[in-house]
Amino acid sequence: MAVFGVSFGVLARAAGLGIFAPIVMSATTFAGSSQFAAVSILGAGGGVATAVVAAVLLNTRYAPIGLAAAGALRGGAMRRSLEAQLVVDESWALSKRAGGRFDRGMLMGAGLTLYVAWVVGTGVGAMAGEALGDPEALGLDAAFPALFLALLAAQVRSGATAAAALAGAALALSLTPVTPAGIPVLAATAACLIGVRR
């Protein structure tokens, strides 16, 4: 997770976000794939509105994840809301036990560790990014699609998810020549409607 944070810092820097914005983003958003998505869209000239919508849509999956993990959280509304911030893909997977139960110690411990590693890693990456040269000469623009492909592979677990992915990619590519920047990626979310039918 720390190295993942370093790569976010480097790529955010390459996309023109400076040093502090990536660190603040990691400390508040703490959801890797949405941060990479937002930064890459902004860096590619897709506009701030598109970047925000894409990132928020990617994070909607934390609503059902939070519901599932709610039983492992303690205290009043404020404390539960704070503890819920530590529920991310990795801590959720590590603490998941048989029968839909969650290991509270593992959930909080892994969540906190990941959080610190993510934020510190981002800072290191953002500062190191300065020392690196031209992002295109280093192939860093190819790092984004490669990263999204790896994240996608982890999400494709069924025929329906594979179909949604293929439809999303096809929609985005076919809309690219005929719509303004940013629209193809957002329009591709319509591909998830194929799941309603089934």
Next chain:
Amino acid sequence: MNGEVWLLVGVVGIATVAIKASGPLLVGGGGLPAGLARLTDLLAPALLAALVATQAFTSDERLVVDERAAGLGAAAVAVALRAPILVTVVVAAAVTAVLRALG
């Protein structure tokens, strides 16, 4: 660009904190309706695939096949071999960088 960056960081941060907190705060009201849960399951794959496609094969609103395609191909091999994410990303960047240097 700077104002846009902070707007992005602020709005995404607030929205994500709210989304993550919503589950534990709303629990007791039951889970998401099954249809909605299916939609959120498919949303991330559709969006991620669109990001892969547009960031590897488009440039200034045109479809292009350049060195990034080779990098993505190398990444696909790495994913198929179950390489860690970081290795996948570095392989893609390295292949792209080497092809650009040669071209």
